Amino acid sequence: MAAILSVRDLVKRYDGGFEALSGVTLDIEKGEILALLGPNGAGKTTLISTICGITEGTSGSVTVGGHDIVNGYRDSRRMIGLVPQEINLEPFERVINTVRFSRGLFGKPKNDAYLEKVLRELSLWDKKDSRIMELSGGMKRRVLIAKALSHEPEVLFLDEPTAGVDVELRKDMWKIVAGLKASGTTIILTTHYIEEAEAIADRIGVIAKGELLLVEEKQALLTRMGQKQLQIDLTTAIEAVPDALAAYKLELVDTGRALLYSYDTRGERTGITSLLADLASAGLTMRDLQTKQSSLEDIFVGLVAGDAA
Amino acid sequence: MNWQAVRSIYVFEMARFFRTLMQSFISPVISTSLYFVVFGAAIGSRIDQVDGVSYGAFIVPGLIMLSVMTQAISNASFGIYFPKFIGTIYELLSAPVNFLEIVIGYVGAAATKALFIGVVILATSALFVDLQIQYPFAMIAFMLLTCVSFALFGFIIGIWAQNFEQLQLIPLLIVTPLVFLGGSFYSISMLPPIWQTITLFNPVVYLISGFRWAFFGMADVPIGLSLLAIAGFTALCLIAVWRIFKTGWRIRK
Ligand SMILES: Nc1ncnc2c1ncn2[C@@H]1O[C@H](COP(=O)(O)OP(=O)(O)OP(=O)(O)O)[C@@H](O)[C@H]1O
Ligand SMILES: [Mg+2]
Numbered sequence: 375m376a377a378i379l380s381v382r383d384l385v386k387r388y389d390g391g392f393e394a395l396s397g398v399t400l401d402i403e404k405g406e407i408l409a410l411l412g413p414n415g416a417g418k419t420t421l422i423s424t425i426c427g428i429t430e431g432t433s434g435s436v437t438v439g440g441h442d443i444v445n446g447y448r449d450s451r452r453m454i455g456l457v458p459q460e461i462n463l464e465p466f467e468r469v470i471n472t473v474r475f476s477r478g479l480f481g482k483p484k485n486d487a488y489l490e491k492v493l494r495e496l497s498l499w500d501k502k503d504s505r506i507m508e509l510s511g512g513m514k515r516r517v518l519i520a521k522a523l524s525h526e527p528e529v530l531f532l533d534e535p536t537a538g539v540d541v542e543l544r545k546d547m548w549k550i551v552a553g554l555k556a557s558g559t560t561i562i563l564t565t566h567y568i569e570e571a572e573a574i575a576d577r578i579g580v581i582a583k584g585e586l587l588l589v590e591e592k593q594a595l596l597t598r599m600g601q602k603q604l605q606i607d608l609t610t611a612i613e614a615v616p617d618a619l620a621a622y623k624l625e626l627v628d629t630g631r632a633l634l635y636s637y638d639t640r641g642e643r644t645g646i647t648s649l650l651a652d653l654a655s656a657g658l659t660m661r662d663l664q665t666k667q668s669s670l671e672d673i674f675v676g677l678v679a680g681d682a683a
Numbered sequence: 684m685n686w687q688a689v690r691s692i693y694v695f696e697m698a699r700f701f702r703t704l705m706q707s708f709i710s711p712v713i714s715t716s717l718y719f720v721v722f723g724a725a726i727g728s729r730i731d732q733v734d735g736v737s738y739g740a741f742i743v744p745g746l747i748m749l750s751v752m753t754q755a756i757s758n759a760s761f762g763i764y765f766p767k768f769i770g771t772i773y774e775l776l777s778a779p780v781n782f783l784e785i786v787i788g789y790v791g792a793a794a795t796k797a798l799f800i801g802v803v804i805l806a807t808s809a810l811f812v813d814l815q816i817q818y819p820f821a822m823i824a825f826m827l828l829t830c831v832s833f834a835l836f837g838f839i840i841g842i843w844a845q846n847f848e849q850l851q852l853i854p855l856l857i858v859t860p861l862v863f864l865g866g867s868f869y870s871i872s873m874l875p876p877i878w879q880t881i882t883l884f885n886p887v888v889y890l891i892s893g894f895r896w897a898f899f900g901m902a903d904v905p906i907g908l909s910l911l912a913i914a915g916f917t918a919l920c921l922i923a924v925w926r927i928f929k930t931g932w933r934i935r936k
Contacts, residue, residue, distance in 0.1 A: 426777040451779040462770030478691025
């Protein structure tokens, strides 16, 4: 499938000389959800801001739907909806007016029926005539989403949509995102919650210090994470794994004093019970047992710390 | 052109104005009446006529100009400064609009508000003095041009300002003195010769003089110069605004 968003060697150096993005290259396919994970100051917002035209890239290029964001900014921006990280709204405005304003600003003719649909889906319809300052924080965030959706974008950026949002609203947000995906919208979201990326993303990207360290299918990542290792320390060292235990694909480590067994935690049976039984019948005695799991968190922390996972 | 966007900005900005319509209407009515009480009645009773026009009528063009200029500046500067201040500017920056569309939307709205106030003052004045406008079309054209050019100037101030103090600074320190010393309440010919010369360096003199010419057919400086001054000022502001958007100065990081 063709990429709807394509970022090439994007570098962003701020006026002070600080390099917030150092050569990011990324392709996003139509209809997918990409979650960008990364610590504070990693460059997530800078990446989004540059694609959307809020900041200017120093070098590199970006196209949205084949339109260059500099030379074809009208066509590229028309396709994009942006929900910023900060809640930026005019306190005295009424919900419906700010949403209408956004739609017009993006060049779309008035369509109150569509806006009603958006507001209803975000449970904001009964607040349409309220002033922004009369809304709760979670509602304000949804107003930002409504504004971003007001012009029917094909690509939606959500910069930490669930920061400071309670569990229930977070689940609601996930549902909204799933609904948007079902209607064909491509979504790029940033988050600090690994469970969130797991729950809704198709692919996960990890960014730190302005560099994209990894972009991988969520499923592949989960498989990597689903692997658990059991280490069996033996009382006496052995030369080789006994033939009777060949089926377990054991690995001999620690100069023959320990065996490593890899298994899938999500499988129906892990095979541990039978392994331990077979171990005993093969005449081996164990001194100790320990298990290790590599979680997305581990991979993430490892990557961010600088040593590749 | 994304006219839809221009319209949205214009309508959105005007909505802010309509929310405070009563205020927008009442305050110029009251201040104009006060000016007439103080200048027209108190001082005017001592100054009989200026260049053959009653003093009360003589100050009307200056009064209108004074309000139109300050209103155009404050509306336009606030209009663009406010989104910068509360952060909603992100939307403008990420929208498929160019600088011309943004300027037409914001400056158009600010100029409209200033024009409205100018008309209110004109109407209020008519209650106090007998007004005859010799060149009504020239009068309207002058007022419109002043609204637009000063709104452009205000727009530049709004983009330049990084806090509320700076937003007030230029209007307070430069514009208000220039306007007061620009012959709003007196004819340049009433000043000693040396001051007459100095005054000619004040650009506002040309605007007020031209505007007054449209009312009474007489002016401190030739009407051609007045036209040149306002056209030049508008052109300068346009170039400045164009440069700002070209370079992203104080807007785009
Ligand atoms: N306007 C600016 N001028 C200078 N440096 C900036 C500017 N905006 C951001 N930065 C710097 O760029 C880096 C990346 O910031 P960015 O906001 O993109 O991070 P982020 O990944 O979104 O972080 P967070 O998770 O906290 O939102 C930070 O070190 C930040 O200090
Ligand atoms: Mg951020």
